[in-house]
Amino acid sequence: MSIRSSYDAVIVGAGPNGLAAAITLARAGHSVLVLEADETPGGGCRSKELTLPGFLHDVCSAVHPFAVSSPFFRRLSLEQYGLEWIESPAALAHPLDDGSAMLLERSLAATAATLDEDADAYRRIWNPLVSHWPQIEQAFLGPLRLSPLLSHPIATGQFGLQALLSARQFTDLHFRGTRAKALFAGIAAHSLLPLEQVTSAAAGLVLSTIAHIVGWPIPRGGSQEIIRALAAYLRSLGGELVTGVEVKDVGELPQARAILFDVSPRQLVRIAGKRLPPAYCRSLERFRYGPGAFKVDFALDGPIPWQAEECKRAVTVHLGGTLPEIALSERQVAQGIHPERPYVLLAQQSLFDPSRAPAGKQTVWAYCHVPNGSSFSMTERIEAQIERFAPGFRERILHKQVMGPLQFAAYNANYVGGDINTGMQDIWQLFTRPTPRLDPYTTPARDIYICSSATPPGGGVHGMCGYFAAQAALRRAF
Numbered sequence: 001m002s003i004r005s006s007y008d009a010v011i012v013g014a015g016p017n018g019l020a021a022a023i024t025l026a027r028a029g030h031s032v033l034v035l036e037a038d039e040t041p042g043g044g045c046r047s048k049e050l051t052l053p054g055f056l057h058d059v060c061s062a063v064h065p066f067a068v069s070s071p072f073f074r075r076l077s078l079e080q081y082g083l084e085w086i087e088s089p090a091a092l093a094h095p096l097d098d099g100s101a102m103l104l105e106r107s108l109a110a111t112a113a114t115l116d117e118d119a120d121a122y123r124r125i126w127n128p129l130v131s132h133w134p135q136i137e138q139a140f141l142g143p144l145r146l147s148p149l150l151s152h153p154i155a156t157g158q159f160g161l162q163a164l165l166s167a168r169q170f171t172d173l174h175f176r177g178t179r180a181k182a183l184f185a186g187i188a189a190h191s192l193l194p195l196e197q198v199t200s201a202a203a204g205l206v207l208s209t210i211a212h213i214v215g216w217p218i219p220r221g222g223s224q225e226i227i228r229a230l231a232a233y234l235r236s237l238g239g240e241l242v243t244g245v246e247v248k249d250v251g252e253l254p255q256a257r258a259i260l261f262d263v264s265p266r267q268l269v270r271i272a273g274k275r276l277p278p279a280y281c282r283s284l285e286r287f288r289y290g291p292g293a294f295k296v297d298f299a300l301d302g303p304i305p306w307q308a309e310e311c312k313r314a315v316t317v318h319l320g321g322t323l324p325e326i327a328l329s330e331r332q333v334a335q336g337i338h339p340e341r342p343y344v345l346l347a348q349q350s351l352f353d354p355s356r357a358p359a360g361k362q363t364v365w366a367y368c369h370v371p372n373g374s375s376f377s378m379t380e381r382i383e384a385q386i387e388r389f390a391p392g393f394r395e396r397i398l399h400k401q402v403m404g405p406l407q408f409a410a411y412n413a414n415y416v417g418g419d420i421n422t423g424m425q426d427i428w429q430l431f432t433r434p435t436p437r438l439d440p441y442t443t444p445a446r447d448i449y450i451c452s453s454a455t456p457p458g459g460g461v462h463g464m465c466g467y468f469a470a471q472a473a474l475r476r477a478f
């Protein structure tokens with residue numbers, strides 16, 4: 001495809017947010033070009049045969065509650081482009097050493113029933129969250145805006161007060177038993193924050209609430225199918241997508257009224273710094289990145305031999321034991337220590353999507369958090385955590401592929417030091433991503449915008465960063 005000399009908008013980076021920005025602008029009637037450095041679009045949303053032929057693994061993102069629940073994705077009806085969602089009977093399983101496991105299910109009542117003495121507390125907390133989710137979503141899934149907060153002050157205020165707590169504070173306040181505390185700790189640890197840190201409860205509240213509303217589904221055929229459907233939709237609107245083009249300088253781009261960058265703040269300075277004031281560039285350079293990811297993809301000779309039968313009902317399994325164990329693991333990562341017993345996030349997609357592996361075989365996706373930029377191998381420790389809850393797991397390994405922080409950074413320049421969230425998402429960078437600014441998607445240059453996960457609402461395949469950045473461009477540049 002030949003690239004014209006001018007467009008209404010050019011988007012650099014074809015991850016979910018870059019494509020969301022492009023689609024939003026194209027739907028508004030503007031000519032759009034998306035440029036991607038890799039040979040395939042996708043960013044953190046790709047699938048490849050990483051281990052053996054016929055074993056299809058998700059390279060980064062794997063399970064997609066945000067994609068199904070996102071207001072942006074809900075507008076698109078991507079099923080007409082072949083995207084099909086698979087939901088396992090339970091969203092999440094969390095095994096313990098006694099051979100039992102807690103399940104996070106679509107049914108709030110069924111989830112609560114497994115939490116013993118905390119069943120009533122769970123229902124009391126999550127019933128209003130599920131009931132008022134549309135108002136909470138409108139207020140918090142994006143930049144900080146007063147209008148949605150003031151429109152529903154009770155619902156948003158109650159959620160906001162709970163979300164500001166640390167996960168430890170939240171569980172100490174509401175739960176008495178080991179099971180509820182462990183289940184919430186595993187979900188809250190998706191925040192990549194120590195569980196003693198304020199706002200670490202937010203991820204636990206959001207992800208568990210979404211599980212009760214839409215589940216934690218996977219796309220049939222791998223995460224790349226989300227990108228394939230988005231790209232097809234963009235082309236149906238007349239948008240252009242060109243891969244294999246690395247943008248090193250903003251001066252290389254065609255003329256455009258708006259240029260949107262699906263890149264990290266560090267990359268934005270490198271590519272467009274000469275067009276931006278030095279003070280703004282310095283503020284971008286102060287942007288803080290979070291822990292790295294260490295992932296192992298396994299090709300197995302059969303399903304994981306879980307000790308707890310409940311684990312066979314869920315695509316996602318959290319391995320870390322009790323709340324104190326998970327909290328120690330995440331605290332050590334923040335201190336620059338590699339945990340002996342890491343908290344492991346595991347997905348067994350092929351158990352529910354046979355297209356991922358040859359008949360009778362299985363794929364497994366498992367990762368843990370490590371200090372940013374680490375080169376230390378966590379392979380043995382991840383395997384030990386799986387073996388702890390599934391004796392005989394190692395005997396089923398046919399092949400494995402490792403990606404540490406350095407490999408993640410090489411794979412996607414947005415993942416600085418292996419940070420797959422594109423930036424620390426603590427209270428100081430929750431709504432001020434990438435730098436304090438009334439409209440965080442704009443820059444001092446009227447035609448330059450940032451639409452990556454380094455902007456609110458942050459990491460996850462939801463497209464909302466791209467959507468809000470495109471809205472900013474529509475208001476300002478068009």
